[in-house]
Amino acid sequence: MSKKMSHLDSIPSTPGKFKMEKSAYVHNRLRWHSSLAKLTFWSFMFMGMILIFFFRSPSSNPLPQDPSRRSLRTYNWGGPAWEKRVRSSARIRSRNGISVLVTGAAGFVGTHVSAALKRRGDGVLGLDNFNDYYDPSLKRARQAFLERSGVFIVEGDINDSALLRKLFEVVAFTHVMHLAAQAGVRYAMENPGSYVHSNIAGFVSLLEICKSANPQPAIVWASSSSVYGLNTKVPFSEKDRTDQPASLYAATKKAGEEIAHTYNHIYGLSLTGLRFFTVYGPWGRPDMAYFFFTRDILKGKSIPIFEAANHGTVARDFTYIDDIVKGCLGALDTAEKSTGSGGKKKGPAQLRVYNLGNTWPVPVSDLVSILERLLKVNAKRKLMKLPRNGDVPFTHANISLAQRELGYKPTICRVV
Numbered sequence: 001m002s003k004k005m006s007h008l009d010s011i012p013s014t015p016g017k018f019k020m021e022k023s024a025y026v027h028n029r030l031r032w033h034s035s036l037a038k039l040t041f042w043s044f045m046f047m048g049m050i051l052i053f054f055f056r057s058p059s060s061n062p063l064p065q066d067p068s069r070r071s072l073r074t075y076n077w078g079g080p081a082w083e084k085r086v087r088s089s090a091r092i093r094s095r096n097g098i099s100v101l102v103t104g105a106a107g108f109v110g111t112h113v114s115a116a117l118k119r120r121g122d123g124v125l126g127l128d129n130f131n132d133y134y135d136p137s138l139k140r141a142r143q144a145f146l147e148r149s150g151v152f153i154v155e156g157d158i159n160d161s162a163l164l165r166k167l168f169e170v171v172a173f174t175h176v177m178h179l180a181a182q183a184g185v186r187y188a189m190e191n192p193g194s195y196v197h198s199n200i201a202g203f204v205s206l207l208e209i210c211k212s213a214n215p216q217p218a219i220v221w222a223s224s225s226s227v228y229g230l231n232t233k234v235p236f237s238e239k240d241r242t243d244q245p246a247s248l249y250a251a252t253k254k255a256g257e258e259i260a261h262t263y264n265h266i267y268g269l270s271l272t273g274l275r276f277f278t279v280y281g282p283w284g285r286p287d288m289a290y291f292f293f294t295r296d297i298l299k300g301k302s303i304p305i306f307e308a309a310n311h312g313t314v315a316r317d318f319t320y321i322d323d324i325v326k327g328c329l330g331a332l333d334t335a336e337k338s339t340g341s342g343g344k345k346k347g348p349a350q351l352r353v354y355n356l357g358n359t360w361p362v363p364v365s366d367l368v369s370i371l372e373r374l375l376k377v378n379a380k381r382k383l384m385k386l387p388r389n390g391d392v393p394f395t396h397a398n399i400s401l402a403q404r405e406l407g408y409k410p411t412i413c414r415v416v
């Protein structure tokens with residue numbers, strides 16, 4: 001492990017098996033970790049962010065009116081002033097720093113990772129297409145936040161090979177943190193093309209440029225807990241089967257893992273996939289349940305709470321953004337160099353996949369209770385059968401591998 005990770009705590013014991021008994025949850029949720037003050041602080045920060053965005057946003061529909069618009073948009077880039085900004089943003093300002101191209105930098109995770117890298121003196125250049133899957137004003141607000149920290153976000157699409165080539169001409173990036181993606185499980189039934197465009201075509205377009213770059217960067221990218229699909233063995237371990245995706249979203253992330261294998265095998269690219277488990281926190285995504293539940297509870301609208309078969313609990317291994325950021329930095333810091341040059345492999349290169357979860361699944365009904373408590377408003381709960389639109393009944397991460405190899409240790413909202 002590199003020096004940068006030495007601040008992370010030592011590795012805890014392996015997580016136990018997930019049991020769905022309600023009494024166990026209630027019992028354990030009363031014994032919060034000693035970071036109660038931290039948790040309360042962040043809960044208020046998080047609720048504040050949601051409220052600010054909610055009251056600023058005129059739209060109640062987070063989805064775009066015209067999904068095809070994305071691929072038709074053109075972006076302005078290039079020119080000496082633009083190149084100067086690119087270089088300045090990507091300049092390393094600390095000893096042993098790295099220079100990172102962060103795709104999806106105006107996204108939820110991208111913003112936090114970019115800010116964290118910049119804080120420790122790494123060079124960071126963002127790239128984002130500012131699409132309207134959800135209200136782009138939130139992305140613009142994140143961009144303004146990053147700009148204040150000295151991170152420039154280039155406006156453009158990962159499918160634009162000419163732009164990507166130009167970026168690598170201007171900066172010899174040591175790393176790529178690839179977070180640009182079409183997210184969301186349920187939206188895949190409405191707009192399947194957007195998943196293929198971003199998660200498959202876009203990923204290949206990026207890898208094509210990385211393979212030819214000299215030097216080749218090491219790539220860390222966002223896979224998803226959804227690749228476990230209909231897997232019933234818990235907790236989910238990296239060794240478990242991932243050949244039963246329940247949504248097109250999951251299928252495109254699984255495809256990404258196979259594509260990563262190919263580029264590693266043929267071109268010697270160093271590739272690390274991170275399977276994120278339902279990430280939440282400030283600057284979060286309006287299409288996620290915690291966000292629109294909050295909005296709808298405040299509006300007095302009913303909250304659809306999904307149930308598994310026979311009134312079974314639906315639960316998620318919700319993971320706090322700061323923990324995910326530490327996992328991303330751990331992956332970047334332990335990534336070995338790619339081995340190819342001139343588009344040719346010179347030797348075997350690193351190929352890794354890690355779960356980044358919290359190891360404590362929380363039932364969706366408990367999530368609603370937490371929101372009720374913080375908002376001081378009772379939700380109108382509407383229990384519904386889990387729709388057949390890609391959702392899975394539960395997720396639960398085994399994080400032993402990430403603990404061992406990345407120094408990853410989730411600390412927020414952890415129950416002992």
Ligand SMILES: O=C(O)[C@H]1O[C@H](OP(=O)(O)OP(=O)(O)OC[C@H]2O[C@@H](n3ccc(=O)[nH]c3=O)[C@H](O)[C@@H]2O)[C@H](O)[C@@H](O)[C@@H]1O
Nearest residue numbers: 183184224225226276277278288289290304305306364391
């Ligand atoms: O772990 C992941 O990889 C995925 O996590 C989230 O997907 P999801 O877990 O479905 O998150 P939410 O959409 O916020 O749903 C959270 C929980 O609320 C439930 N839910 C959602 C919507 C609803 O109306 N009612 C309801 O009970 C879902 O079934 C789920 O159990 C993200 O949206 C995905 O982009 C990400 O890849």
